Amino acid sequence: MPEVKPRIQWSRWVADKLATIIAILCVALVILPLAAIFIYLVIRGIGSLNLAFFTQIPKPVGETGGGMANAIVGSGVILLVGSAIGVPLGVGSGIYLSEYSRGQFGKLVRFTADVLNGVPSIVIGIAVYALLVLGHHFSAFSGGVALGIMMIPTITRSTEEMLRLVPNSIREAALGLGIPQWRSTMSITLRTAMSGVVTGIMLAFARVSGETAPLLFTAFGNPFWSTRLDQPIAALPLQIFVYAISPFDEWHRLAWAGSLVLIVLIVATSASVRWVTSRGFVAGAQ
């Protein structure tokens, strides 16, 4: 065999390095805004974070101190209601689209979900206001409904996509064992796609956690303690909004702290849900 001498092709080397550098630059550009926001929030917000922030309700104008305990709990309540509506309906529709729909009706559902996804959040707020608030009063429940409606299309589409990634051979294996279709869908197809489905749910959750507009005339906000579903309730984004547009420096500082807490709570929720589902995956696999 003739000896082949390795030759360095400089043009190839340059192109390779150039492509790598461009890719790294792109990554940096993506990470930069997120990192900048987070760092800035920490700088501005951390000074106002103390025990009182998490345990006290807002103080009247002029008094210093106070916290956002009611808003943190209120956000939790609204998001719980929202998830209770958005997750089952979203996952259920996603399952329908991927596993059961054949023909025109499925297309209609898919189209509706995409349109709903594009409806501005303030419009959803107004719609829920007209349906649930008019004639009654502002309530935590109506705020939860607004957020739930916003979660549905995102979860529906992501669930559908994730289920479609499950190879058909897995479904056939289940059917071939004489397992009824609904059972195979719930216990095998959905479980195989679980991590992706959960990611979709968390994305929807994170997105609505920071929504302010649909809460303006549903949950409304509340400077006092309330966890009742039929009463107006405080929420972090609402409180941040009110504080940020106020003329008081003390409130501005609290708004920064509130923003920091909101971001950290969202990240913490996503991380812990992922952790739990990834463990449950193995434990439940027996």
Added chain:
Amino acid sequence: MGVGIKVENLNAWFGKHQALYHISMDILPNHATAIIGPSGCGKSTFVRCLNRLHETNPEARAEGKVQVKDMDIYGDGVAPVDVRRRIGMVFQKPNPFPSMTIYGNVAAGLKLNGFHNRKKLDEIVEKSLRSSALWDEVKDDLKKKSGASLSGGQQQRLCIARALAVEPDVLLMDEPASALDPISTSKIEDLIFELKENYTVVIVTHNMQQAARVAEFTAFFLMGKLIEFDKTEKIFTTPADKRTEDYITGRFG
């Protein structure tokens, strides 16, 4: 104990395209029957009709009579789910459930049909894995490893164990060794020999040597029609039909 399958005038379609024409054959219990023929001749469609998996494709339908012991599987009021519990299937590509452990895979058919007796499950899982000659390789990792972490050949034997765990009468195998290396293939073939004692085996294969090695009977399919069905020896030495002879001597296909 295996049971015989009596197929009478079975026709199958994909949309407007007819995939099987008037298939009639008697498959004997406790024997292996090989289905051979060129690609697209309807071999897979045929076995998928035997456990009503064919119709799960939205375009597909089938008509005819398939008698398995006392049950006409296309009869009125017969649920496909009940048919599939009695007629197990092993597919061309190993398809263990990736989200389940080895144990979970074997137990899936029983558990998801509402069978939860833990002690009995343990027994059945062990028995099935022994029958599929996988037990010794996995007994220490039953609940630790995912079914997908096994090698291709092991995965296929896991799928066989999974099919056996629901204690079917018939085992359909759709080219069970075509994605495997020669060593794994010979393990599967040895296995088919043992399985015949307790099950009726119908195996689709592209590999004529394989058909000759494992099956007592062989059916030759061509363009959706059953051309010849006889003892394997007869098919490979003195076929009655010219087309069978052409195929096995490699003149086409």
